[in-house]
Amino acid sequence: MVVPRRGISVRRRLLQLVLLHTAWEVGSSQLHYSVLEESQHGTFVGRIAQDLGLQVSELVPRMFRVVSKGHGDYFEVNLQNGVLFVNSQIDREELCAKSPVCAIHLEVIVDKPLRVFHVEVEIADINDNAPFFTAKEESLFILESRTVGSFFPLEGALDADVGINAQLNYQLSPNEHFMLDFQKSGDNSLGFIIKKSLDREDIPVHRLLLTAFDGGQPVQTGTVHLVITVLDVNDNPPVFSQPVYKIQMLENASNGTLVAKINATDLDEGINKEISYSIRSVTPPKLSTIFKIDPSTGQIRLNGELDYEDTNSYEIRAEATDKGGYPLSGHCKVLIDILDMNDNVPEMLVTFLLVPVPEDSSLGMEVALISISDKDSGANGQVNCSLWPPRLPFKLVSTFKNYFSLTLVEPLDREQVAEYRMVVMVRDEGTPPLSASSTLVVPIGDVNDNAPIFAQPIYTVFVKENNPPGAHIFTVSASDPDVAENALVSYWLDEKLWPLSSYISVHSESGKLYALQPLDYEELKLLEFQVRAKDAGLPSLCGNVTIQVFVLDENDNVPAVSGLAEDTPILLKVPVAAGHVVGKIYALDADSGYNAWLRYELHDASSGSWRVGLYSGEISATRALEEAEGSNIQSLLVLVKDHGKPVLSTTATFSVSLVPSAQAAQSDARLSRTGGSIKPLADTANLYLIIAICSVSSLFLLVILVYVALRCQSQAKEAMVYGPGTATLVCASEVGSWSYSNRHSHILAGVSGEAGAKNDLMVFSPSIPVSVENGKQQDLLCVTVSDTVLKLLL
Incomplete structure (x- = not known):
């Protein structure tokens, strides 16, 4: 510390003063220094960094700074050596007037982590007045x-x-x-x-x-x-009733209020007894006009406004003078104490605010620093600080006197509350109490703590076969409650289990699914795969959804008659009775359902001797044929049609020759050797085709009832698992009847499952979502039945 030029004794006294005030008090969180007023710029005050336990090398990285509240920049810290020094001269009398203790409070703030130290520098008086x-x-x-x-x-x-x-x-x-x-x-x-x-x-x-x-x-x-x-001569001065008058006044007293009435008496007679009162002086002198006295009555009244925070006491020296030829005077003092009123609203200052607050911030983190002050004294100057609304993840913690820190006490979740608006309220303990408030807005910073999620775990899509390459079949969409890049979602196919790149692609930004090639129901009936969604946060988070793509059959296959030999006529011995079945035509259709349900008609409906079963393909005589009609070869053209839209058809020629009984035996033996596809009535199983279709319809209704009962008992929906194997997709078409395809199905799944044909009956609920094509929603109800079950039924 630099000592002013005041002599050796002054130096000794100041040295003792410095040693006394720069020591730490045990258990105190305040650092205390002392410096003389009028000290020049650069005067050493103390090694503040060392006394605070800080390394000089960390002052700049931790943004070491000193804040002086309301007293200007009287002090600075050299960040190179951590020394606190005088920045500008201090006039103690101007700063603190006659206050016995004059001190400047400094706040020392460092970051990483945030800490606040309180330093008090006492301004020591020198004899400069x-x-x-x-x-x-x-x-x-x-x-x-x-x-x-x-x-x-x-x-x-x-x-x-x-x-x-x-x-x-x-x-x-x-x-x-x-x-x-x-x-x-x-x-x-x-x-x-x-x-x-x-x-x-x-x-x-x-x-x-x-x-x-x-x-x-x-x-x-x-x-x-x-x-x-x-x-x-005039030898009796006026004498006051008491030498000192002690008065107390409220600082809010109005102008003209009676302060005191002084009274003096004079033992003389006549004019020497008449007294005139006057005020000789008022302390402090700068407020000498704030009081006035009535010369005749001695009443002292207020002639201005009082302010306890400016001056809390006055001393009036009053004089009583008689009117003698040689006037005599008496004197008294009027001591006035001003009583404090709660007339100053508490003041609040936010000295530090950390925003936004990351939602993964640790508990106990200081978000803001708040200082409270009240110019009043006593209970009028004691303040309480609180937060509104009360249920907040923050609380106010008192750190030093009227200093508070806003501290995090509960975990944050930006997805629940993105911003907190709170009111900091301060209230003094005066009567009536005065209060002030300030609104703090604390936004919460997002971290990537939410993975993208889909609306449902499984989507079922129906796509007609023979779609154009690149057709849009479905759109997946995942949502992420985070914001910015943490909510930016991209999509891709999970091909770890099955290579799907030749069938399906997904747009990484829109989530649109495209069929890369035409799908063939006869080759592929089900594609099951997973689409994954990933956000752009660090680290990124993922979600997935299962997509089931069912290929719907279209009537794209013409019925085919198998193994028919036109040059091998059927030889029948005569006579032939009416209704006699002479053979049956076998035809197959590679399609499924109604598209594969075949019907048979004679091309020439006028062929009066023969008829063909509409669905059985059985050819029978419509009338009795006699031996007289023998050796006549009759060719019947049979038209085979499916039930698809549009209808596809083919033709088959059926030749019948009537021969005598001796030739019929030889023709039967020759027919058995040719192995042709036109067979006699002995193949009785095919007579029940219509019965089988009706059985499938009945079974479907039974399955629906069982399925509804199971759904009522179970809360969780189980996803179907498919593997490569055989199954048959049976659908209720818009006509309302049932059919099936005898062709084996190929199912490609993107999830693990048992290979081979299923031995159970699987029903897809009518409530599953379906794709929309050509502006029309397809409402289908499908049952997948194993080949073994269908064989038993048919």
Whole structure:
């Protein structure tokens, strides 16, 4: 510390003062320094970094900074060595007036982690102000009849310093009639006493010099000239009823309020008894006009506005003077104490605010620092701080006196609450209490803590076969409650189990699914795969959904008659009875359902001798044929049609020759050797084709009832698992009947499952979503039945 140029004794005293105030108090969180006022720029105050336990090398990285609340930049810290020094001269009297303790509070803030230290620098007074009197000359009038020992009060000097620098002593210039009387105890009464009788004829006027000395080093002095006029005759001065009046007033007292009524009496008679009151002085002098007195009544009234925070006490020196030819005076003091009123609203300042707050922030993190102040005193200056609304993941923690930190006490979730608006309310303990509030907005920063999710775990899509390459068949969409890149979702196919790139593709941004090639129901009936969704956060999170693509059959295959040999006629012996079945045509259709349900018709409906079963393909005679009609070969053209839209058909030629009985035996033997596809009525199983179709319809209704019962018992929906194997897809078409395809199905699944044909009956609920093509929604109800079950049924 640099010591001003005041002498060796001053240096010793200041050294002791510095050693006393720079030591840490045990258990205190405040650092205390002391520095002299008027110290020059650069004056050493203390090694603040070392005293706070900080390394000099970390001051800059941790953004070491010093904040002085409301007192300007009187101090700075050298970040190169961690020394606190004086930045600008400090006038203690201007800063703290007559306050016995003058200190500047500093906040030292460092980041990473955030810490706040409180440093108090006491401004030590130096003797830089000389005592002064309010007037350079004071006139006194004293009757010559006053006795030895009579006391006459004098107006004391004032000193802007404090402590020992403001402790005054007085000295009166040497004379033989008066002696100084100064009592340091009590009210510091100052005056002089007559030590020798006065004689106006000898000395009518006495001129003395009163000198005031302060207790500082070096000593400062001030003087006033006393002009004492010796009066004659009127020897009884006015006397006040009490020498000191003590008054208490509220600071909100209105202008004109009666402060006090002083009263003095005079033992003289006549005009010498009439008294006039006046105010000689008011301390502090700058407020000398704030009071006025009625000269006749002695009533002192308020002539302005009081402010406890500016001045909390006044001293009025009043005088009572009689109206004698040589007026005499009496004196008294009026001491006024101002009582504090709760007239200052608490003030709040947010000195630090960390926003946005990441939602994964640890508990106990300080989000904001708040300082509270109230200019009032006592209970009026004591404040409480609270948050509204009460249910918040934050709370206020008192750190030092009226300093609070907003601390995180509960986990955050931005997806639940993206921003907190809170009101910080401060309230003092005055009567009535005053309060203030400030709104804090704390946004929550997003972290990637939510994976993309789909609306449902499985989607079922129906696509007609023979679709154009690149056709859009479905769109998947996943949502992510995060924001920005954490919610930016991209899609791709999971091909770990099955290579799907030749069948299906997905647009990475839109989630649209495309069929890369035409699908053939006769080759592929089901594609089951997974689409994954990934966000763009760090690290990224994924979700997946299962897609089941069912290929719907179209009538794209013409019925085919198998193994028919036109050059091998059927030889029948005559006679032939009406209704006699002579053979049956076998035809197959590679399609499924109604597209594979065949019907048979004669091309020439006028062939009166023969007819063909509409669905059985059995050819029978419509009338009895006699032997007379033998050796006639009749060719029948049979038209085979399916039930698809449009209808596809083919033709088959059936030749019948009637021969005598002897030739019929030979033709039967030859027919058995040819192995042709036109067979006799012995193949009785095919007669029940219609019965089988009706059985399938009945079985379907039974399965639907069982399925509904199972759905009512189970809450969870089980996803179907397929593997490569054989199955038959049986669908209810828009016509309303049932059919089946005897062709084996190929099912390609993107999830693991048992290979081979299924031995159970699987039903897809009518509530499953279906694809929309050509602007029409396809409402289908499908049953997959194993080949073994169908064979048993048919």
